[in-house]
Amino acid sequence: MEDKFPKPNIFSSKCLGFAKCRWNGEIIQEGFIDKLKPHVKFITTCPEYEIGLGIPRDPIRIVLKQNAYRLMQLNTERDLTERMNGFVSEYLASLKEIDGFILKDRSPSCGIKEVKVYPGLEPSSSIKKTSGFFGEGVLKRYPHAAVETEARLNNFTIRGHFLTKVFTSAKFRQVKAGQKMKDLVQFHAENKFLLMAYSQKELKVMGNIVANRSGKGMGELLESYELSLRKALDSMPKFTSAINVLTHALGYFSKKLASQEKRFFLNSLEEYRREQVPLSVPVNLIYSYIIRFKEEYLKQQTFFKPYPEDLSEVKDSGRGRSYR
């Protein structure tokens, strides 16, 4: 399955390993982004540099003025709000077919949440938190896209969800480009278990779209299917849904496995439920049965390998399933 992954188009803040463009002239080396490089196509920019602030530059911050957020430069006291908003609209309108975004955490330009808001330019504590100007533009324009910060991607669960979303999105773009019914049918078949884990409700809707009982044209079908797909992948699946999918998968081998083997699998599922082992433990057990019993229908299910294997790593921020 490894060679079947198309490269997702991912936007990244340029300072995350692509250029020394931070306000102090530094670059941030991100191991995960380096690891992604052979597997994705990166598109990068630095909004602060693009609006002419130069490198290095005086830092900027978000200030609450008359109930509105303004982007202000500390030492020069320049108000950069209009200039930044103009850049954000123009730049985002020029982006084509993006599968996901990795944005610099807490930046007043790129951040998506947790960006400090100050009452003014003088030294003081922050009064609340919001999104950066560019980050806010991304969230508004791409409500269903995979949008994360490099910091949140340290969480094992968030990283897995992000990778699943961007690789599924890239695969669907291929289907969309081909405009062939057989590709849509195959995409739906291969993603059935994955969608079952994400959203039973959307899986049903998508099944009906693919069945096409009302004889819609390919363009209309793909549009409705894409909308449902994006909705299905919006939220992380509940861990109990993965347990349901794996229990369903076990059914394919119920007559082939010895009762001891089945017990062993169900124990590992229970250990996953109690957060004693990662999901990969019961998933790999099922995958070993898939290989042993040559179960081709399950082998093609993206649920078992939603993204290239060498992007899986157990590194975690230590917050387990509490990813909010």
Ligand code: SF4
């Ligand atoms: S966070 Fe965004 S604006 Fe700031 S240096 Fe990085 S790319 Fe540029």
